[in-house]
Every structure is written in C-alpha cells, then in structure tokens.
Amino acid sequence: MIELKREELLISELADLLVNDKHIAVGAASPIPGAAALLVKEEAKLQNNRLRVTILHSNKYNNFTDGARELFDCAAQGRIDTFFLGGVQIDGEANINLVGTGSYAKIQKRFPGSFGSALMYFVVPQIILFREEHSPRTLVDKVDFISAPGFSDENIYRPGGPKFLLTNRALFKFNKQKKRFCLLKIHNNESLENIIKLTGFKFDVDDKITNMSIPNKTRIDILRNKIAYMVSEFYPEFADKIWGV
C-alpha cells in the first residue's frame, strides 16, 4: 500500500467535492484547495471534460485579465461554482471569523483579516470551508467576530453559502434549514468520540458515516507527478514541504 501524507488525503477528499463543477476559484493562503482544483481539472481532461480553474495567486493558472476585482464580479455574476474559505474560528452555524480572537474593540490575537469572504460567501453556490486544525479553539460554539455569516434573512440576496466543512480529521455537510453541521466522514485514525471531544459546537451524525476515501493509484500518480510541480509555481513552500519539489 502506498504511504499517503495527510495533506494528500485532504486534497483527494476536496477533489471529490469538485467533480461536478465547471469553474473553481481558489483564493489566498490555500495550497490544499489549489492542488485539489488542479487535480480535478487534470482528471476531467482525461475524461475529455472541460473544467476551468482560477488560482488567484498564480499567473499561470488564472483566467482573469480585469484586475483583482474580477474574481468578485465574476462570482457575483454566478460564473464560479466553488470557492474555499477558511477561518481562525468557525462556529456551529457556519459563521466564519478571519479577524481575531477576543472582543473586537480589544482584540487579543489579531489575524490577517476577512479577505473577500464577506461577498464570496453570499454569491458562490458551493462554499467549502477548509480548516486543517480541528480543535475546540478553531471549531467553536460562537465566533468572536463574524467576517461572513453562515446564513442570512430571506430578503437578503444570497444564492451562495456553506456546503461542506473539511478539517484534517473530518468532513461535515452543512444543513441550511437546520443551520447545523452533519458529520459525514472521519479520518481513518479517528474515532467519533474523539471528534465530539475536539469539536467546540454540537453537530448531527450521518446514518451512513464512513472513513475518508483513500485515493487510487492513478490519482496519487497524477498528484505527485504533475500537480506537485504546478503547485510549486504559486505555493513553493508548500510544494517543497509535501513533495520536495
């Protein structure tokens, strides 16, 4: 059996969520989502399907020519199917916080800021929340600051929103009606008890809960022999750390 890195498993898990997309966009600080999007594009090519990927921090894998605002205009026009957002904190109602911990007026630990989340979360149909660290400090009952809300009132224009949350231990699906996450998959080395212990919010558990899927050899080969080099163009540190390229 091939030895897999945890990051590779997550890339593959994300890739499975992207197979029906026509255009995937990837924003700042997102090497794993970037690798997943390029992987699905390569696999689509082999099936003779067309899939577009826009990596914001890449010159090569980027479809935009109208400056940095084009991502947001394009998303608002409904031309992006999937985008990824992270969070210093993510809570049980899928509110995300990219700003910091503590009260806003007297912030304890300041993080970079909200980026484009406050629009993208509203307009992209499939938002995948991705945060590697799965702990009570990242997955909280209530975020300290709402960079972008998980749901909105009916009169707010909101064709988009959260669909999934992936961490290095588990995959959740978001139920918009219940405003609640449901656990779908757990990492092979994890137990449900441990996930409950490490998650700061309450969630449902799917009847058919499974382990994360192990990618087949073809996928791993594409990832290591092709995608790794593509990723090194825009996330050199990451590509070096994971694949030594």
Add this chain to the structure above:
Amino acid sequence: MKQFDELSLLEIVDEVKDGDLIGIPADYSGVPMEFTKELIKKGVKDLKLYCLPLTTIQGDMLIGSGCVSEVEAAAVTLGEFGLAPRFSEAVESGKIIIKDSTCPALHAQLQATEKSVPFMPLRGVIGSDIQKYRKDWQVIENPMKFTGNKNEPILLLPAVQLDILIFHAPCVDKNGNIQIGRRRELSTLAHASKKVFVTTERILDIDLFDDELSAATCLPALYIDGISVVKNGAWPCALPGVYCADNDEIKKYSIAAKTQKGFEHYMKNYLSN
C-alpha cells in the same frame, strides 16, 4: 517636449506628506519596496494606508517603523510566511486604527471615485461584523422598481479618493505610458488618486500605443505625475512577469519581525543596504 517628468526616487518620496491617505498595491501588483525604504528613512508620520485589497511586507514594515496611524484593508499578511507580526502587534496594543473591510468593498469605493459618483452599492457583507463596525457604510432598501429584488437591503459604500499612489512597474515607454499588463487594479487605484508616481525597471524607446497588443497593457501617461527608474525596485516582492519574490528574504523578515527588537535589527541592515 518630453511627455513625462522623470524624477529621482527622493523627489517622489518628498511628494508624500505626513497624514496622507496612500494607495498600497497588493503583493501581486508591483510593490514599490525601494520607495518604501526611502520613505521609512525620511521618517514620514501618520500615514493612512488604503490597501487594494491587502498588504504584505510593505505595510508591515511601515507599521513597525511607526509611519502609520490607520490601515484600511481586507487583510495584512505575509502570505505563506504567516501573520504580519508588526501589524498584529500594533492592532493588539491599539497603536493603529484598523478599518476592517473586504476585498470587493475596497475596489468599489475607488470605483465610485473613478466614476465621480458619491457612493457605490455592493451585495453581500450585510449581517457581518465588518458592516457592523463600519459607521461610514450605510444599508438602504433597493430603490429600483425593475432591477434587483423588491425590499432587498443593499450596502452603500462611500467614494474614497487617495491623496497619493506609488507603485512599481516593469517598464514605461518614451511617452510615459506605464505597462501594467493584466494588473488592472492599478488603473482603478490611479484613477482614484490625486497624485500618482511610478517607479520602474526601465524606460523603453518605443511607443506602446503603436501596437494594439501593447496598448491594451498600458496605464496611460495622463494619469501619472512622475516616473523614476529604480532597478529591482520591488525586491524582495515579486514583479509579475519580470522576477519572482525572494522567498528566503521574506521568510527571514517574518522570523526577525516577530519581536520589535528583531524587527529593528532587521531594519537597520535593510535600510543601510
């Protein structure tokens, strides 16, 4: 007559006044680092940084050097090298005011100025704490009968005009037209700024408007107040299409700047080179 003013780097630095609202390009649009170095040496104070939409090492250095009183941005970060340490410390200790925003809002506020209208609407954002803390933003009900949705709340953002903008470009033609390629956000910044200065790798003895392909990559000279040739002017940041970021140097900075002492030591070397 020469079609543009060629200045020294120090003449451009002298155009920046204490308290100015200064346009800051993102790490992918040509960061004027050599200019920033001279600005820090000059000891400018109370700058208000308007980042489109984020800043990396440039903003962090200016903040750590005590040149900044306010930052409007969607993010301040060292990207792959982690948090911007001097920024985080300055916000946590209340040394600077941060006007938290989101990328499309930063674009839209400048687009309002481009069109010389007092505000610009934007969807999304409503219900976030970003909106809650921005007293200069307003929400109204969509007043249009036939576009958008009835009773739809919509966010209005004020037009923002910058006092000054400085960025670094790959090249300039003999008439002072600036090659910006696909980094069109530099046009938005320039259109919305009272004064615009450009540092560049080189001045070419051609007219970029002679060819349709190159004409489309230009910011026209009419928006520019002065140009200075500064070799390697974005280092250690990247200059798209010309050179990559010096990641070793940025990493070195990210480690040194974790403490104010480490930052000062790093800057002493940086400013004297």
